[in-house]
Amino acid sequence: MSEIQPSLNVLRKVFGYEQFRGVQSDIIDTVVSGQNALVLMPTGGGKSLCYQIPSLVRSGVGIVISPLIALMKDQVDALDELGVRAGFINSSLSSEAYGQVMQQLRAGELDLLYLAPERFSQSGTLALLESLDIALFAIDEAHCVSQWGHDFRSDYLSLSLLQERFPHVPRIALTATADVATREEIASRLGLQDAPHFVSGFDRPNIQYRITQKRNARQQLLAFIRREHPDDAGIIYCMSRRKTEEVAAWLQQQGFDALPYHAGLSSDLRMFNQQRFLREDGVIIVATIAFGMGIDKPDVRFIVHLDLPKSVESYYQETGRAGRDGQAATAWMVYGLQDVIKLRQMLDSSQGNEQFKRQEQIRLDAMLGLCEITSCRRQALRHYFGESAPDACGNCDTCLQPPPTWDGTEAARKALSAVYRAGQRFGVSYATEILLGVESERILSNGHHRVSTFGIGRELDKSQWQSVFRQLIAGGYLGADHQQFGALYLTEKARPVLRGEKELMMREDVKDVSRASSRKRAVVDLLPEDQRLWEDLRQCRKQLADEHDVPPYVIFHDATLLDMVQLRPLNEQQLLAVNGVGQGKLSKFGQEFLRIINEHEYELG
Template structure:
């Protein structure tokens, strides 16, 4: 009788208990069942196929879309004593030949393969001559042509069911709406597959959304106040902005670099390698960066521009705090962000159905941004998960925003857009509402309109807030020609007639009081024990040419500092210290602790 899942969890990975539905999924797959697993980033998806791979003879084939992800996972597995390898275009001929022979000889527990490589007839023939116990298809949402990370190769992975009908298949993803789930089942798994949906909540992430005032300065203040010297990702809309933001942060003393698809491949790889291997580096990137980054100690993800959908936002913010320690998802946006994304959507060459779907996804994100109560019900509700609210750990829970009945103001704004011809931007409409006299207004005769100065009792900032929230709700839409004008949306009629009401959040005024300096990460970074362990980990990682987190996660170091083990037996009880790592690093860890305590 082979080892139990519980034995493998403790002995190989160093954990004492499973999380959520992991044990149920492992049991189903180990018994030969197909499974679709939806689990948030950092939720432990990998264990759902890594443990079944070790429970029976043969090799598990893991289909993964990115070389960086394969490399990181194989390094982590080998450091836990697992026989794992990759088969992709990065290998030289001799290494590839040896890997293929190891597979044929049954010396591998897991083999990570890129979908392009897997689909070659030579690779399929190789697998047919090998003993395969499981196919694991990671990032399975890539199969969806309606999704945000579509990879055409994934559509062809149905060949696995045809060529290997007796081998169980497990598809895993962190983001998939109902439509994408159906596509995964139809194209990769078959109707008999069982669906396992874990909670999408990431309780260790603090979500915060604010308005742009001076975005760079806001970002700098956030980093200095909450995450000095810690790793983070800053997402920007354009390549140019990533470079400018990274350069500006560096001038302010923040260790920051840029990453985008327009860089030379060598420079791009160097930036990614630095981020993975160094502690405390901030990377400013476009959405080209992120999928497959298995770095657990990213303490924050910041957005300087609005993402294009709530799924993109959820996936990108999910790269923070994969180790379970507190992390921040911080974003600032503006009216111009909303206009820009809506214009790009309308100008795209996608079909009407695709545009409708993208509009719904954007509107879900905008509703989340403008939400005045706990953010978690608004975020998780999109993925079909109920949340009671009052999480106590988002910006709206910690500093509840004020709301107001904006029905009359909204009617004024909509009327003014209509009266001015539905071809001007928010700035001009606000000028008319507030009675501002400009040469342009006089030339156009807009100072003689019935809506001229009807909103002079309300300040300009409030009017811009009203315009933004009307645009977010779809009551206003941008000019599809891209000239910056605003038009009435198809759903504004009832509001314009006064037949429905609208409540808006009142934009917060920047506080003049000094912000709290409490960090979100509950680690005493000044502790001599923490510093000693971190230095030992860094030196060890450099000598082995692997990222520091492959040696031990921050969460494991923090647990070691808290428990202060005096022996290898005591160290073995710490979460994240498996048998292989105990034998490999245990003595050095105890010595590092002793040296720090006696210094």
């Protein structure tokens, strides 16, 4: 047989697999023969073998350029166990260990060398590489080279030197996620335009995709884990470092072995938590997106997103870390109006140029579209990456339990009109009050009880209007001004709706009354202007509870604090009207809470 025979021998003797999977053999044959390749293969599809085996078959050392510094040692240790001579060079090495790797390299005693990208561009490293017999260059996580990729890293830009300095050494670029624009830039920067592109498919049929609205995110999470994955390993993604620590601590209180992971922790603690996750059963990591790239743990049974990812690429890559063993796994996400507004505001206030912002807006719109669709989610994912998926999958939430829809055209027109009549200067909460005809102090003082939209939306309740506004923002009919605390404004897309030229079918939020009361669910769907007040009231309650040496709920229940957020009492008489506030608690605690509410009302003007 041709060169594939030695490769098959290596596969069987070194790695212990009988046959290649999918397009692995074609990729390996291409690289072994000295050609370049661009490989898109889903997480768990066996990408590493596509450069490890050619490195063993070809003469010389295979150079693997990888951003996964924290995992290089684990990867090298795993290869050592297989009898493969491997080493790595990154900033974690001591001078003694670095010298030993250099000695092995010069003596031709390494089959594979893992190299951090920032090391590659150093003149000393380039000079060293030019003196070696190199089997191939593998660029792992190749989407990092693209400025349109979801994890761009400037150190990767120096890799364009590969085709200039090492024109006769085959290059293989590998990634699990890249849309067409990212793919084209990878090929351009690495000189792979004429190389074969191997796209082995984006479908992960063993993963069940489920996306639902936030109501009480922690309680929803707790119910999900206890009901479906009580003893399983999983990863929970959050947007902020603070939230990762808070959620991990809370899960520990619920009896789970949960650990935080983010870039703000010490490297020793990150490594300790990562090692426990990799080597122990049933450990849950609560992390920012800094965690997971290159994780080879095969039995991650669930991935949770407690905050909305910024792109479908990020979502696909992160959910792909579940079920690498091919067994059933769940990708579960909750998202709400806050997520939509926050990401839009972050994008508007970013330092990128207009082209970058437009690209990121397109990516965010696609992510929001995936959340709001009523058709098969797996079909939408595969179509996004340019893959045909003619049939519904039967293994996502929209297939298993198709969501009801309703004609939201008239509701949308009312919502858009309410925003317009209020001068496009206020947020969702204020527009909702106008629609519901709430004669609040702010409404009255601004004279908005006299606008034509006041009280015309009483056929829907507050949570239903929040759903309408969320879908209008997700659909791009409304924008949120980050400089005016989330003030809503109409976009060009709103015009045909207001003119009656476009109909809007909306997804109906399904309420699961068995999980939480509607009052508790509303806590999570608070708008930005309400969220700050909610957090400040909770902090006040915590301080008072500590002073009195009692649990916080003894001061006031969550439901009581939520009523304070919704009713905004400004004096003792109004505070007594809040559910859960009696005279005794009014006299003990009332002034502290009134002070906070009045301060927030003053800030809102």
